[in-house]
Amino acid sequence: MSGGEPPDFAERVYALVRRIPPGRVTTYGRIARAAGAARSARMVGWLLHHSPPEVSDVAHRVVNRNGELTGGWAWGHPAVMRALLEDEGVTFVDEYQVDLEKHLWDPLDELDQSG
DNA sequence: AACATGACGGTAG
DNA sequence: TCTACCGCCATGT
Numbered sequence: 001m002s003g004g005e006p007p008d009f010a011e012r013v014y015a016l017v018r019r020i021p022p023g024r025v026t027t028y029g030r031i032a033r034a035a036g037a038a039r040s041a042r043m044v045g046w047l048l049h050h051s052p053p054e055v056s057d058v059a060h061r062v063v064n065r066n067g068e069l070t071g072g073w074a075w076g077h078p079a080v081m082r083a084l085l086e087d088e089g090v091t092f093v094d095e096y097q098v099d100l101e102k103h104l105w106d107p108l109d110e111l112d113q114s115g
Numbered sequence: 116a117a118c119a120t121g122a123c124g125g126t127a128g
Numbered sequence: 129t130c131t132a133c134c135g136c137c138a139t140g141t
Contacts, residue, residue, distance in 0.1 A: 027123085027124090028122075028123050028124080029123065029124050029125090032123080032124085032136090037136080038124090039123095039124075039125090039135055039136055040123090040135090040136050040137070041123035041124050041125095041136080042121065042122090042123050042124085042135090042136060042137070042138090043123090043136070043137060043138075044122085044123075045121070045122040045123055046121065046122075046123095046137080046138065046139085047122090047138095048122055049121080049122050050138095059122080062122075063122090064122080064123065064124085065123075065124060065125090069122090070122055070123080071122030072122085073122080074122060117141105118140105118141085119139105119140085119141085120138105120139085120140085120141105121137105121138095121139090123135105123136095124134105124135090124136100125133105125134090125135095126132105126133090126134090127131105127132085127133085127134105128130105128131090128132085128133105
């Protein structure tokens with residue numbers, strides 16, 4: 001078997017999503033950028049839609065660039081996703097829009113701090 | 116193989 | 129503020 005290949009984009013995305021701290025949120029674009037494909041935000045969304053339980057368990061911390069719960073229907077209704085976020089202390093500026101200014105977590109910031 | 120769609124993002128008008 | 133278009137690329141028809 002060939003070894004030494006770089007990790008798949010999917011695995012990088014999943015790893016980043018799992019590192020999102022509770023009470024914080026990030027965006028598809030930020031994850032895509034941190035994974036090395038800034039213009040593949042759609043792939044991040046697609047991957048989360050097909051993510052294993054280990055990842056989908058914290059996927060509610062991923063919102064779109066406007067802080068809207070665009071993936072909320074994955075829980076049956078955006079209200080469920082909102083409840084999960086509120087339970088972690090995330091505040092909202094609208095029915096289904098989180099306060100990005102207040103809770104945004106950038107994966108690149110993590111990489112810069114821990115090296 | 117061509118076309119449409121999608122848990123997106125950025126730019127242009 | 130809102131609409132439209134492009135880029136990205138896996139999946140379904």
